[in-house]
Structures are given as structure tokens and as C-alpha cells.
Amino acid sequence: MTSTTTTPQSATTAVALSGVTKVYGRGANAVLALDGVSLDVAPGEFVCLVGASGCGKSTLLNLVAGLDRPSGGQITLDGDTNPGLMFQEPALFPWLTVDGNVEVPLKLRRLPRAARRERVAELLRTVHLADFGRKRPHELSGGMRQRVALARTLALDTPVLLMDEPFGALDAMTRDILHDELERIWSERKLSVLFVTHNVREAARLADRIILLSSRPGRIIYSTEVDIPRPRRIDSPEVAAIAAEVTERLRTEVGRHGQ
Numbered sequence: 001m002t003s004t005t006t007t008p009q010s011a012t013t014a015v016a017l018s019g020v021t022k023v024y025g026r027g028a029n030a031v032l033a034l035d036g037v038s039l040d041v042a043p044g045e046f047v048c049l050v051g052a053s054g055c056g057k058s059t060l061l062n063l064v065a066g067l068d069r070p071s072g073g074q075i076t077l078d079g080d081t082n083p084g085l086m087f088q089e090p091a092l093f094p095w096l097t098v099d100g101n102v103e104v105p106l107k108l109r110r111l112p113r114a115a116r117r118e119r120v121a122e123l124l125r126t127v128h129l130a131d132f133g134r135k136r137p138h139e140l141s142g143g144m145r146q147r148v149a150l151a152r153t154l155a156l157d158t159p160v161l162l163m164d165e166p167f168g169a170l171d172a173m174t175r176d177i178l179h180d181e182l183e184r185i186w187s188e189r190k191l192s193v194l195f196v197t198h199n200v201r202e203a204a205r206l207a208d209r210i211i212l213l214s215s216r217p218g219r220i221i222y223s224t225e226v227d228i229p230r231p232r233r234i235d236s237p238e239v240a241a242i243a244a245e246v247t248e249r250l251r252t253e254v255g256r257h258g259q
């Protein structure tokens with residue numbers, strides 16, 4: 001069976017992937033990107049997906065987002081809203097102000113004007129940009145632009161957030177601050193997060209659970225719970241120990257493929 005559905009599920013699963021396979025192209029040019037991936041994300045769980053370059057992390061996220069269809073298997077999302085998406089590029093509309101950008105999903109949801117204004121102000125307070133509503137994206141730093149992108153995603157009021165290397169282009173200090181912000185918002189709003197990253201330390205800093213994908217075709221080869229109390233520091237010995245364990249597994253996997 002091949003499908004992506006958005007139907008009420010049991011309360012124990014926010015995102016469910018069952019035997020998900022993805023093949024790009026056909027015949028001699030066919031590329032098996034994902035092979036039988038099964039994964040459940042619980043409501044309120046923060047799951048980080050790591051793996052070597054080209055192992056299918058973005059493919060998996062795109063399938064969950066409904067941007068593409070699996071070749072086999074099933075993907076089910078709890079609730080009737082689409083998941084929120086964030087990428088490395090904030091993808092803001094340059095001709096709109098910060099307010100205007102955050103307002104876009106609210107307009108699409110046909111919220112009345114006064115309610116939109118109130119909601120935009122509340123979302124900008126959430127991401128600590130209350131005084132920047134009238135600025136345009138080019139007037140902001142990279143970190144601020146990602147905050148706007150986060151506010152815009154939160155405007156969807158979705159319980160599921162899909163993030164593909166959202167902080168990959170930021171400097172370490174800005175990334176560190178945004179980790180704190182994201183952790184706070186995730187915990188306050190009880191979001192379920194599927195977060196793709198190359199950065200194993202970032203995964204250990206943020207995740208309840210880290211999933212490691214094999215080199216192509218992507219299969220789940222390792223999974224570990226991260227029991228470190230929050231809030232965490234990316235430079236703490238506990239985070240470093242988990243990161244070292246995952247890095248070792250990743251190294252073995254990459255070595256196995258001679259990359």
C-alpha cells in the first residue's frame with residue numbers, strides 16, 4: 001500500500017511511517033533512496049534524524065510533509081492539519097515586512113484582520129522579535145530571519161514541525177541561542193518535531209531520540225534515547241558523550257561504504 005494520509009490516529013503517535021520506500025527515476029536510472037523505513041514519533045517528542053550525506057534525510061522529511069509521495073509503505077499524521085516546515089533557507093518573501101511574512105498563513109486560513117494582527121504580535125513576542133514587525137527581511141541577521149520563519153511556521157497552529165537543517169547556515173553562537181528558543185517553544189506548545197541535521201552535537205543537544213540512517217539506501221540502523229535533563233548545553237560532557245557514540249556509529253557506516 002502506498003499513501004500519505006492525515007487522519008485521526010491513536011493519541012500515542014503524531015507521525016507514523018511504516019515500511020516507507022522511495023525510488024527516484026525508473027529502469028536503469030532508478031535510485032533507491034529509502035528502503036523500508038518504519039518510525040513513530042510520539043506526541044510532544046523531539047526526534048533528530050542524522051546520517052551521511054545523501055542517505056535520504058531530506059527525502060524522508062519531504063515525504064512526511066506531503067511534498068512528494070512514497071513509492072511504497074504508508075505515512076500517517078495525527079490530526080487534520082498539515083505539518084509546519086522549516087528549511088536551512090528561511091524562504092521569506094523579501095517584499096513583505098516581518099509582520100506581513102508571519103501573516104501569510106493566517107491570511108490563507110482566512111482569519112479576520114484584527115485576529116491576524118493580534119496573532120502576529122503574539123508570535124513575534126514568542127520568537128523575541130516584538131519590535132521588528134515593520135522591518136523587511138534584508139534588514140535582519142540570519143538568525144533573526146530564521147526566527148521569522150519559525151514564527152510563520154508556528155502561525156499554522158500545527159502540532160507537528162518538520163525541520164531540515166534549519167540552523168545549518170548560522171554561526172555557532174546564533175545557533176546556540178536558537179536551540180534554547182526552539183526548546184522553549186517546543187516544550188511550551190508540546191510540539192512533535194522531526195529535525196534533520198548533519199550535526200551530531202546539535203542532535204544530542206535537542207533530541208529526545210536520535211535516529212541514524214544508513215548510507216543510500218536509507219534504512220534505520222541505530223536509534224538512541226537521549227536522557228540528559230533539560231535545559232542542556234551543547235558543550236556539556238553529557239551531550240559530548242552521546243554525540244561521540246553517534247559519531248562512532250556514523251563513522252563505521254560511512255567507512256563501510258568507502259565514502
Ligand SMILES: Nc1ncnc2c1ncn2[C@@H]1O[C@H](COP(=O)(O)OP(=O)(O)OP(=O)(O)O)[C@@H](O)[C@H]1O
Nearest residue numbers: 024025031033052053054055056057058059060216
Ligand atoms: N529528484 C531526485 N531524483 C533522483 N535522485 C534523487 C532526487 N532527490 C534525491 N535523490 C537522491 O536520493 C538520495 C537521497 O537524497 P536526499 O537529498 O534525501 O539525502 P540527504 O540525506 O538529505 O542528503 P544531504 O545530507 O546531502 O542533504 C541521494 O542519493 C540523492 O542523490
